[in-house]
Amino acid sequence: MREEPFGGGTVDLVVMSVVRAQERTYGYAVGRALAEAGVVGLGEAAVYACLRRLEGRGLVASSAELADNGRARRYYRLTDAGVAHLGQEQRAWRAHIDAVASVVEAGRVG
Template structure:
């Protein structure tokens, strides 16, 4: 008999499927963000516990896909930071993702309650 999947593991798997969408949404809210600042924004949205080692590869992939762009910004009180910005293609992907997520969440609610 198999053991039930621990809640944290299950939620981790769910998050892997939608982290790109969460990052795009956070950038849309913030306008721009550097990696660790983005972690704070995601934590405020209820996704606490993410690490830079999780988010930076997502940002790199989104940049490779043309959904975000980045630039180095020199700060007065420390080293330069790499800021990420949503592109027009990223905004379109976010809109499409919101629509898809809403439909999927509705189907899951039906499946779970039905």
């Protein structure tokens, strides 16, 4: 059985982090930023599904606007609740990474 590279919480964390960093962005740009950062295994469909899920939870808001090419594009931004939630998730992630690092370093070879 093949494991998925990301759990749902991690997907939410990285997507919300990109939306926050870009302040106002669209789904394709989120996926591109993640790919450029080396986040693999997270396709465009997963990014859009995550954005819809976050919007349903009130953590992300979106608005449809016309892009320069005249086509409609949905832009996303974090809500105030999303900013607060992201801060909590980032602190939890840092604590998790620190705990894993201490275990890995204790068993370090060489």
